Amino acid sequence: MDAFYAAVEVKDAPELKDKPMAVGSMSMLSTSNYHARKYGVRAAMPGFIAKKLCPNLIIIPTNFDKYRAVSKEVQEILVDYDPNFLPMSLDEAYLDITEHLQQRQNWPEHKRMYYCHREVKENRDDLQPPCDDLGDISPLLFEDSPPILSQQGSVHCEVQQTDPHLQSNEKELHQQKEKIVFGVTAEEAVKEMRFRVEQKTKLTASAGIAPNMMLSKVCSDMNKPNGQYRIPADRDVVIDFIKNLPIRKVPGIGKVTEKMLNALGITTCTELYQQGALLSILFSESSWHHFLQVSLGLGDTHLERDGDRKSMSTERTFSEISKAAEQYSLCRDLCHDLEEDLQKEGLRGKTVTLKLKNVNFEVKTRACTVPSPV
DNA sequence: GCGGATCAC
């Protein structure tokens, strides 16, 4: 989902739409809308710094319950394409649409047909002119260059307008429907998926289509926001795509690894491959193996669902305190919170770690076993 | 087996 938390908040408070805004607090932002990003305001940035970059930034506190509810709506659509899909967070998931595509080849048109519903207010003297209501309408299908319909490969996609008179005159609103038929290719299926998500939630999503998870993740960033990108299952195309790909784009290669590889003169995946011998000496076997896989465009093709959780923890950042009583009090609060979390999953007799964390120092209690009952 | 480092979100 594009700028998910921010998009949800803007949807619920349309006056924010054209303003730079972010979700989070003065201490930490979760995400920002695209207006704010123009100023360099990014996720994981402290709000007070974001404010220096963009003094007009509006910061909305997080409403996780809302995001969870929207996330559920989206996931109800994803199930149709892969009942075994793998959510990575509230706004991101992997799907294996191999089987869906096989089925889809034989689907008659009506199973790939959707009505684009759009609420149109009747002209009334006490209402604003209808053109001012366009804010309610999906940019997806009604902007001058609609991203989904104008993308390559959309030739299978038809848009027809039904007779508006058939639907009109229902109280103050009438439904103006447009019929859309999606094709049978992977791209069409994914466009359909994103179309349904936007129709249902009024939020846009981006997608990557590729032969494995690593590549699809990278692809999903290519045409963000509100776009998609496909790498066909073709060795030459994959190699070509990987060739100039900055290693930092690869999931699993973070800031630290990037710096280490940069120090070796490695910036792209081609260089990653070329330095294989050096890497096999400097890094562990498994790291080297991972680098090699990446540099060849290889990745997991199987969506493995996580098993049981392996740990549960609670941590809190606090301002510097030196009084023992206050420190103990914090410990007790942490223990209490962790106990509650354990209760929620009915976990007892598990090993837990309590962690006290401060900017300048970190105190860790030893792991202990939660008595049963706590 | 543990803790530190790293990473994703």
Added chain:
DNA sequence: TATGGTGATCCGC
């Protein structure tokens, strides 16, 4: 004023 919280993995010891 002010830089988060949770879970996973890898690796050295």
